[in-house]
Amino acid sequence: MTSKVYPELRTATANLTFSNDPQFSPRFWEVVQIFVAGIQPLTDIGGVAIWELTNGTFVVSPVTVPGGTQALLQTWLQPTLDLLVRHQMSFNYTIHEYTTFYDSYREMNRPSNVTEYQIGGRLIPRSTVDRNLSKLFHALQTITEHGAVVSGVSLNVSRTPVPDNAVNPAWRDTAISIVIAMPFDYHKRTANRISQGLITNTLLPLLEELTPGSGAYLNEADINQPNWQSTFYGSNYVKLAAIKLKYDPDHFFYARTAVGSEYWVESADGRLCHAV
């Protein structure tokens, strides 16, 4: 692996949490929408916001701007905070500037476990946020009303020129990487089948309809994702499949949604057989 090393940067970060009072639900959704649309100037300069949305709460933990000052971050969060005040909604908010990115990362990111959720994901292009924002929020509201948790990472990884590598090209247009999650049930296998089916057949299509031609982040995705070749690898798939065939002509390496897995089928008893 080749890594690029950067000098340390001062880093501004903030946390924000507020809840949905069912009596004033439209206000909650209005503030969430202002936050998500308003964060784009920060993502354009390298900022990242990690947020989580349910039908009852919105948590930003954290929004980070490497190289940014606390004053700059405060400026871009102010419209969200002003609207919370105007709607008389209570919230928890902290903002801080660290001397180094590492200090910020260590303080603001709790250790996390292996996920205990059934998941599916979708990359939301900038064009959807800019031109279909209310439709996007209508979909997100419907998804949370089904009991799902929506996790969003707002970022901008556009590059000019786009590096010649295997990254799914959809990332370059992405404003938010969204993951939909339903709690894992350790006791009822059927319940998990049902919730995973809900994600595949009902919830993800709501986002797919609004994001034609986009994709999903392979590492946080639906194991049953239809059209996984184009969804996870985009236009790179054909070249990746040729490389796989060159170095692994016997198809020894296999994973369900990995490049070249079409040469195998999983039979009902779980055995892996050659596709005919």
Ligand SMILES: *[C@@H]1O[C@H](CO)[C@@H](O)[C@H](O)[C@H]1NC(C)=O
């Ligand atoms: C969220 O959904 C639960 C049931 O899934 C419901 O009891 C609760 O009232 C909902 N909360 C809001 C704020 O809509």
Ligand SMILES: *[C@@H]1O[C@H](CO)[C@@H](O)[C@H](O)[C@H]1NC(C)=O
């Ligand atoms: C703010 O934090 C306090 C203490 O952790 C908690 O009790 C309260 O519910 C939080 N308020 C909101 C709106 O999240």
Ligand SMILES: *[C@@H]1O[C@H](CO)[C@@H](O)[C@H](O)[C@H]1NC(C)=O
């Ligand atoms: C922000 O959230 C992170 C993760 O939940 C937590 O570890 C950290 O203590 C919070 N920071 C502040 C200043 O509230």
Ligand SMILES: *[C@@H]1O[C@H](CO)[C@@H](O)[C@H](O)[C@H]1NC(C)=O
């Ligand atoms: C991870 O999961 C284990 C087992 O459920 C639990 O004991 C532990 O507190 C969890 N750690 C975190 C950081 O959530």
Ligand SMILES: *[C@@H]1O[C@H](CO)[C@@H](O)[C@H](O)[C@H]1NC(C)=O
């Ligand atoms: C907006 O959403 C509609 C589906 O409701 C879709 O057909 C259209 O392509 C979307 N427009 C943009 C700019 O994403």
Ligand SMILES: *[C@@H]1O[C@H](CO)[C@@H](O)[C@H](O)[C@H]1NC(C)=O
């Ligand atoms: C990323 O930011 C640049 C400006 O630095 C902008 O031209 C581009 O449209 C942005 N891309 C996305 C996907 O947000």
